Amino acid sequence: MSWSDHAIWWHVYPLGFLGAERVALPPHESPRHRLPVLAGWLDHLTRLGCNGLALGPVFAAETHGYDTVDHFRIDPRLGTEDDLTELIGRAADRGVRVLLDGVFNHVGRSFGPFADVRRAGAASPYADWFVPEGDDFRTFEGHRHLVALNHANPAVADYVVSVLEYWLERGVAGWRLDAAYAVPRSFWRAVTDRVRARYPQAWFSGEVIHGDYAAYVTEGGLDSVTQYELWKAIWSSLNDTNPHELAWALKRHNAMLDTFVPQTFVGNHDVTRIASRLRDPRHLPHALTVLFTVGGIPSVYAGDERAMRGVKEEREGGDDAIRPAFPADPAGLGSEQLAVERLHQTLVGLRRRHPWLVRAQTHLHTLNNAVLTYTLTGPEGGAVAVGLNFGAAPAAAAVPAGPWSHAAGEGDVDPGSGAVSLPAFGRLVATAPRLS
Structure with missing residues (x-):
């Protein structure tokens, strides 16, 4: 087994969790040293039985973190590179690995190379990093402020490799690759092959919502992808009292396990929280039981272990409810929904005693x-x-x-x-x- 077969991630969206400002700080303002607060949550993570801290975006960005402007700089709203490396070190002292969130399909409009293209046009050395479209450039799913990178350009691959290696050198264990489904699989293969030559233990999980999941592993060179099919089947089958839907998804899940180990979840920073998604709270233990018994590499979205509620809405600011600020330390959670936290501990403990479950078929x-x-x-x-x-x-x-x-x-x-x-x-x- 590789280390990733033993991973159970606690997933945090730092900009929300740490109460950061909604938009980038003015250039003259000093960094806010918020990342060190997460060190105070490491004992909470390990008490759950988790051994991985999966961080959402931490790089300099314009707003929500998925509009990156500098992949080599920590967002000043969160702190500095020293803050991150100290967190990685303190996590390692507890046997906890850290996963970073890499956004390499698109960038914010203030991204240095794009800003240069807007100034110099075709004369910019970065002109072919982006794809002209109409009177502007290609964007991600119609979001004007998210400019798509040109993945056919070898210089873009060189840049992504340099980013991945820079932070792996500083101790991160791997990467979640945002919007991996929007990037050609051949690009991922070229990038991951190069990075693995220097960092063979690095783990790459791609955000794939739909499509041929296994192809992102066999053709794209990723280790895992997000298992959205199973996520949907869990809450939908429970809400509809329809075990047949879950049974069908488990058969599909078995087929994936023939090729790779999916990243499984019942909540993350992009979806309505499971406690709000389920119509009957008596179904929450069912959802967690499936998550922690079927094959896969599970993750727990911070707050779900206390049955926090939050509904995602399709509007500007519609993610706020599922990405709230947390107290400075776990004591601030009080005693609310401790039974749900204990249930997580029970099920994670069972999985720890049966580590072969990671690849087991149902x-x-x-x-x-x-x-x-x-x-x-x-x-x-x-x-x-x-x-x-x-x-x-x-x-x-x-x-x-x-x-x-x-x-x-x-x-x-x-x-x-x-x-x-x-x-x-x-x-x-x-x-x-x-x-x-």
């Missing part, structure tokens, strides 16, 4: 209009069984017979027969050293 057993059961087996015979009752009535189900021991949930399993009983909205996680 085997479906009971599937009807309200109930789904599945098992996962390890290479040396260990097994995990999961039963989920989506509905409001008690239900019976089954898994293969085996020496099952109850690990989590309200349900029961009979080891001799494999018969499973689940109360209304109940769930079961059981473990066994082997199956009969």
Whole structure:
């Protein structure tokens, strides 16, 4: 197993989490040293059972961080390079790796090379870094302030390689590649091959919302991609009391696991929080149970471990509710929803005891209009069984017979027969050293 097979990420959007200003600081103002605050959350992260800190954008940007203007400079709203390297060091002392968010499909309009093109036009040495379109330049999905890079230009690849290597040299473990689906896979392959030659342990996960997920690994050279299909199926199947949707997604997930290990999640900085997405709060344990038992590299979006709520809206400022400021340290969270945090700890602990789950495929057993059961087996015979009752009535189900021991949930399993009983909205996680 590589180190990434043991990774469970705690995902933070720093500009929001740390209460940064909405727009870039004026050039004459001193940096705000906010990044060191995150060091005070490392114990919280490790108490959850996580061992990775996945940071959203930290580079100099115009507003929300995805409009980068300098990939070699920490956004002054967050601090300085020294602040980041100190955080990386303090994380490493606790066995925690740090992942950075790289935006290489597009840049902000104040990005140095683009600003030079606007001044000098075709005479600029960066003229072919961008693609003319009408009276302007190609943009990302119609957002004028996000100017797309020309990925056919080898100089752009050279630039991206230099950025990735610069921060890997300073101790980061890998990269989330923003909007990876909008970049040609051949570009990613060329870049990652070059970087791996110097940093073979670096891990690259691409943001891929739709399309051929596996191709970004086999053709693009990435290690993983975001598993949006499973994310959608989890909350949608629970809201509709439709286990068949989740069962279909798990079959698709198995096919992905034949090729790579997806990055799994039930929340991130771009989507409505899971506690708000689910219509019935009794379904939250079901969603978390799926996340932490199926194959994949899981991440927890900061605040979801306390069932924080927030709805994403398609408007300017529509991400604010899902990217709030947090208190200066975990004590500021108080005691609200501690049961949800303990549930995370229980399920992460189970996963730590069965590290083979990272690549395990699900085997479906009971599937009807309200109930789904599945098992996962390890290479040396260990097994995990999961039963989920989506509905409001008690239900019976089954898994293969085996020496099952109850690990989590309200349900029961009979080891001799494999018969499973689940109360209304109940769930079961059981473990066994082997199956009969």
